[in-house]
Amino acid sequence: NAGVTQTPKFQVLKTGQSMTLQCAQDMNHEYMSWYRQDPGMGLRLIHYSVGAGITDQGEVPNGYNVSRSTTEDFPLRLLSAAPSQTSVYFCASSSHKKVPVGNEQFFGPGTRLTVL
Amino acid sequence: GNSVTQMEGPVTLSEEAFLTINCTYTATGYPSLFWYVQYPGEGLQLLLKATKADDKGSNKGFEATYRKETTSFHLEKGSVQVSDSAVYFCAPAGGYSTLTFGKGTMLLVSP
Numbered sequence: 703n704a705g706v707t708q709t710p711k712f713q714v715l716k717t718g719q720s721m722t723l724q725c726a727q728d729m730n731h732e733y734m735s736w737y738r739q740d741p742g743m744g745l746r747l748i749h750y751s752v753g754a755g756i757t758d759q760g761e762v763p764n765g766y767n768v769s770r771s772t773t774e775d776f777p778l779r780l781l782s783a784a785p786s787q788t789s790v791y792f793c794a795s796s797s798h799k800k801v802p803v804g805n806e807q808f809f810g811p812g813t814r815l816t817v818l
Numbered sequence: 819g820n821s822v823t824q825m826e827g828p829v830t831l832s833e834e835a836f837l838t839i840n841c842t843y844t845a846t847g848y849p850s851l852f853w854y855v856q857y858p859g860e861g862l863q864l865l866l867k868a869t870k871a872d873d874k875g876s877n878k879g880f881e882a883t884y885r886k887e888t889t890s891f892h893l894e895k896g897s898v899q900v901s902d903s904a905v906y907f908c909a910p911a912g913g914y915s916t917l918t919f920g921k922g923t924m925l926l927v928s929p
Contacts, residue, residue, distance in 0.1 A: 733914050733915050733916075735916055735917075737917075737919075742921060743921060744822075744907060744919035744920055744921040744922050745862075745907070745917070745919040746919070747916050747917070747918075750914060750916050752914050760916065761819075792861060792862065794862075794917075796915040797915075798914075798915075805850070805911070805915045806852065806864050806867060806915075807852075807864075807915060807916075807917055808864075809854075809861045809862040809863070810861060811860070811861045812861050
């Protein structure tokens, strides 16, 4: 199993450009999430999905869109990039089995995004 | 929502020293608790977890006990190594297994 994969590893954008960060998992996990990591801030939840066709907002959703058309894929779209979106982005997935409250999340290697 | 307070870093230790990284949290109910580790330039890996009160999670010599009364999940290791240098994150689980992270504690171990 490849686990959770993310592409690209690095990306530089200009302000106003759009792009999609790709995330895929091969563990048949129902739950998937996107986090951003900024220095001194830990990781913060952007959006998450509990299954194909179902997404919801996390703590910092503004400026980002997501969709979940398949169990495997959960892309994150930046509609109009801003310098404040310079960050490292991590995708994660976990099993939906409720044993008990909260299952381990498996993280991808991250995408380092710089917006000029 | 959940929140986490971790001790500020960096924590600087000599090899074979004892390590404690404090973590306290606020959460609804009794969520699973996790410690994740991030080595330089890498993603996050699960270090250990505990799923109910008084559970002790352990891995690679690290331990943490789920203390419901004090809402704490402190990380300990009896003898650190240079290879343990990394950033450590405490995180309670929220709805649908989403995580609320602390700001992270950097550990630097010198030979």
